[in-house]
Amino acid sequence: MAVDQLDVVFGALADPTRRAILTRLTHGEATVAELVAPFEVSQPAISRHLKVLERAGLISRTRRATARLSHLEAEPLRQATVWLAGYREYWEESYERLDELLAAMQDDETGRNTS
Numbered sequence: 001m002a003v004d005q006l007d008v009v010f011g012a013l014a015d016p017t018r019r020a021i022l023t024r025l026t027h028g029e030a031t032v033a034e035l036v037a038p039f040e041v042s043q044p045a046i047s048r049h050l051k052v053l054e055r056a057g058l059i060s061r062t063r064r065a066t067a068r069l070s071h072l073e074a075e076p077l078r079q080a081t082v083w084l085a086g087y088r089e090y091w092e093e094s095y096e097r098l099d100e101l102l103a104a105m106q107d108d109e110t111g112r113n114t115s
Contacts, residue, residue, distance in 0.1 A: 005057070006083060009076045012056035017041070018049050022058060025072035032068060 053059040
C-alpha cells in the first residue's frame with residue numbers, strides 16, 4: 001500500500017463514527033438510513049462520513065432500486081495491519097530489553113540484601 005493511501009486510510013479511521021460504521025458493515029451491507037439509526041447525527045453527516053470511507057477504499061457503494069448500499073472493503077484494513085505489524089517486532093524487542101533490565105535490577109537488589 002502506498003504511503004499516501006495509508007495516510008487516507010488512517011485519516012478515515014481516526015474518526016470514531018467512521019470506525020463504528022465499519023464495525024456495522026462487518027455484519028453485511030447497509031443503507032444510509034440503517035447506518036444513521038444508531039447515531040445522533042443527520043443523514044447528510046453520515047453521508048459525508050461514507051464519502052470519506054469510500055475515498056479511502058474502505059467501503060464501496062452500490063444502488064439497489066432506490067436504496068444506496070454500503071459494503072465493507074477490508075483489503076485496505078489488511079494492508080494497514082501489515083504496515084502496523086512491522087512495529088510489533090520493535091515493541092516486542094523493547095519489552096524484552098525492559099524485562100532484562102528489570103531482572104538485572106532485581107538481581108542487584110537481591111544481592112545487596114544477602115550481603
